[in-house]
Amino acid sequence: MISNQKSGDNSTNLQASRDIVMNNTKSVALYSIEEVAKQLMGSVFGELPEDTKKQIESNQKSYFQVLSENIGKIIKQQEELEKVVSSPDFQYISKNATISASRSSSMELHKNLSSLIVQRINNDKEDLKRIVYNEAILTINKLTNDQLKILTLCFLILRTKMSGLTNLVYFNQYLEQRIKLFVDFKKTTAEFEHLAYTGCASISDIASHDIISLLKSNYPDIFKDDNTPDKLLVNNETATKLMAVWKDTQIKNMSLTSVGIVIASTFYEQVTGDSINIDIWIN
Numbered sequence: 001m002i003s004n005q006k007s008g009d010n011s012t013n014l015q016a017s018r019d020i021v022m023n024n025t026k027s028v029a030l031y032s033i034e035e036v037a038k039q040l041m042g043s044v045f046g047e048l049p050e051d052t053k054k055q056i057e058s059n060q061k062s063y064f065q066v067l068s069e070n071i072g073k074i075i076k077q078q079e080e081l082e083k084v085v086s087s088p089d090f091q092y093i094s095k096n097a098t099i100s101a102s103r104s105s106s107m108e109l110h111k112n113l114s115s116l117i118v119q120r121i122n123n124d125k126e127d128l129k130r131i132v133y134n135e136a137i138l139t140i141n142k143l144t145n146d147q148l149k150i151l152t153l154c155f156l157i158l159r160t161k162m163s164g165l166t167n168l169v170y171f172n173q174y175l176e177q178r179i180k181l182f183v184d185f186k187k188t189t190a191e192f193e194h195l196a197y198t199g200c201a202s203i204s205d206i207a208s209h210d211i212i213s214l215l216k217s218n219y220p221d222i223f224k225d226d227n228t229p230d231k232l233l234v235n236n237e238t239a240t241k242l243m244a245v246w247k248d249t250q251i252k253n254m255s256l257t258s259v260g261i262v263i264a265s266t267f268y269e270q271v272t273g274d275s276i277n278i279d280i281w282i283n
Contacts, residue, residue, distance in 0.1 A: 063101035155264035200260035
């Protein structure tokens with residue numbers, strides 16, 4: 001769970017929380033989504049070769065399996081849940097999520113979609129979150145794995161601070177266990193232009209976020225006076241890659257939208273197993 005403790009400009013403390021035990025009373029949501037999926041083969045995909053149908057069915061099966069593993073994270077009671085899943089808005093979003101999952105065999109996409117669907121259910125009563133999760137569900141299938149890494153790295157550096165990092169040893173562990181997972185991606189201008197096109201981020205030709213200043217501001221107990229990140233981390237390969245991609249790409253010019261934040265935090269959870277409370281950014 002992300003702590004509400006603030007730490008510098010627009011920063012937040014990250015902490016992992018336990019998984020939520022699955023509650024079988026939530027199966028109504030999965031049943032509703034599967035019922036929608038049964039209608040998609042003909043109405044959306046039309047007449048298809050048998051091999052294509054089998055691939056769609058396989059993709060759907062994978063998505064439903066992952067979704068069933070996440071259903072227990074729904075926090076709504078049965079009666080309220082039934083109202084949510086039967087609403088026109090959720091039915092529309094659920095249908096689009098299933099179409100996206102049906103078109104792709106990517107387990108990563110299936111995991112991200114299932115997580116977003118669960119959060120969409122949990123936040124049904126809050127208009128802004130409901131709308132943002134809707135947009136994230138409609139957008140995430142448009143992003144490459146490299147773009148998901150870019151969003152997440154930007155999110156981690158610009159919008160969060162990992163709690164408990166009070167010395168260089170812990171910070172190096174953070175780099176190896178978290179940042180390392182997101183620093184390798186295609187560095188072409190097209191990757192960043194597409195992120196702006198999808199509405200996940202804006203890119204400024206003027207504004208630029210300095211990586212050294214960001215790290216010093218977020219971790220003042222470690223980087224003091226002349227002990228700057230570039231000096232203390234000179235022998236850390238992950239830190240070297242981080243400094244390089246920040247300098248050589250438009251990530252330094254990026255600002256995330258609410259949709260970008262939700263997608264980045266969702267991808268972060270899927271990759272690391274940590275849990276994030278989005279309330280700090282979307283409220």
